Amino acid sequence: MSEKYVAAAGRYSEEEKLYRRCGKSGLKLPKVSLGLWHNFGTEADMDVMKSMLFTAFDHGITHFDLANNYGPEPGAAEENFGKIMSADLRPYRDEMIISSKAGFTMWDGPYGDWGSRKYLMASLDQSLKRMQLDYVDIFYHHRMDPETPLEETIMALDQIVRSGKALYVGISNYDGPHAAEARKLAQEIHLPLIINQNRYSILDRTIEKNGLKDFAREDGMGVICFSPLAQGMLSEKYLNGIPSDSRIAKDGRFLHADDLKPEKMEGIRRLDEIAKRRGQTLPQMALAWDLRDPEITSVLIGASKPQQILENLGAIENTSFSAEELREIDEIQASIAGELDARRQV
Template sequence: MYTASKERYTAMEYNRCGKSGLLLPKISLGLWHNFGDTANFENMKQLCFTAFDNGITHFDLANNYGPEPGSAEKNFGRILKEDLGVYRDELIISTKAGYDMWEGPYGNWGSRKYLLASLDQSLKRMGLEYVDIFYHHRMDPDTPLEETMGALASVVQSGKALYVGLSNYDGKTLNEATEILKELHCPFIINQNRYSIFDRTVEKNGLKDMTDRLQKGLITFSPLAQGQLSDRYLNGIPDDSRIRTDGRFLKETTLDSHRLEQIRKLNNLAAKRGEKLADMALGWLLQHKEVTSVLIGASKPQQILDNVKATSCAPFSEEELKLIDEISQS
């Protein structure tokens, strides 16, 4: 039986999520990869234990995480039942719905029918009575925003979620959704979006600025740009790389000569700071006042231990920030 480290809260730092009462660890664990049916269950357990032992209290899932869809929630539910569940009140567990999950017209996007049914399925797979945060996973151009936000309000009213969040929204739609949720007295506290040195979409679509103006939390995923912002590809693509074994996310064509040169220049800057590239990339995100937490993925416990170090990265000088922009946006 797993027993959590008594030192688990000594090193991790926690940020307030917007103006809410909820604190999130600066580093959170995402279960997007490495928790599906093709992964090793014992390794999944060690990833969760290592995270919690080092103050990572937040575990982020979605209905379709796998493969197969639903399997990440199922496997995490087993870990909760066998070991981690005794610490439930110390955990923040989030899940989402918005992408294709089951066959037919009711298993996708943002209808009330889909969202409520999906959350019931997620709770069943994880063996939980409620999640701490339930997200709508992406904007739906065809369902009225009032319907989607009304469904989010309903899950809180029913006791199946404590807070709600929005994922992959832009600034304009975030503002509109916030007004609706405010009228419904729904505790909307957080946005989840892709953000990294290489991906500045939230800076361009108004999401980052709107998050700050509305005083909502922002948790970022793919902070290392699927491993590009690490020492993984400094010398090309390794034979055992996920690019070669699982091409669903990072494409080999992305790592052209220009991108590899950018990675090497950023790595040189990190070395001058006395850091690894991954540490600098995570630290770069955390130095933005809008960012509440950074979601990491891991295939080995050691990666979690390495990433946690980013919470103590040295401050960035204006010159360093300018250089990072020049390298990454060239």
């Protein structure tokens, strides 16, 4: 791509339908956001990465989610995003929400992991250099730290906001009680801790069980969901076997062939039938299911080509479910979970 990128003029033509307020904050996010966890790594094709970012932005997706360790290799996603930001997206910086995180292992030694003040502040400085940015819009603590006092983590996030290196902060992979504690500490010092990022899908109901979703509803804190397609199991690609170009076949680090048990695939095919009755693809229905409740601000999608972004964006056309549809989906999920639990006990 040699021509200078110019954003589509009509990218906000459906603004009311595209965006949702992040809890009780003043920030709005697109209901579908683009995550750069996979496919923006060291060996990714620059033209394909550009095409995905441009396609997303041209269709109103303003939020791009990264982390210090996204790649592979760690840091590669931020570095590649920074190159594209500098070359093509700089004129649109004020129209974009860019987020990053720190909390998982990033460098050797005792200061490159978890939630200490030392690690969080050093990591964000590194991320800003890689992305060629002065600030991020949202900076997350990526996971709960069992040893560092939560007060230290929250105070570090507060210093980051006061320094101008982040506008808002968030937490990721926190359960309900720890989110409530973090929010209380943040409110005491007027820190804009506005969002939780957690795994949530038809097949993974953890945030319903650990109190996070109930807390968000009651407190007014936003929730953004990662892995809404359950690592691709709800993407349609595995309905008829494992394609040679799939993530399982090429990588297998996060989703394994053993995950696709016959009883699980039978349930996923039943979900596909419900989606077809709704006039949606299976991934569109999976995303819409996450977005059915207003406390879910946004869903994070990954993509390997622009067309996937456009197909997934179609989910916002219908996020309403009948009571019968929800009952049937819950029954299928419970059946899958029950059969897998039984298998583990054998």
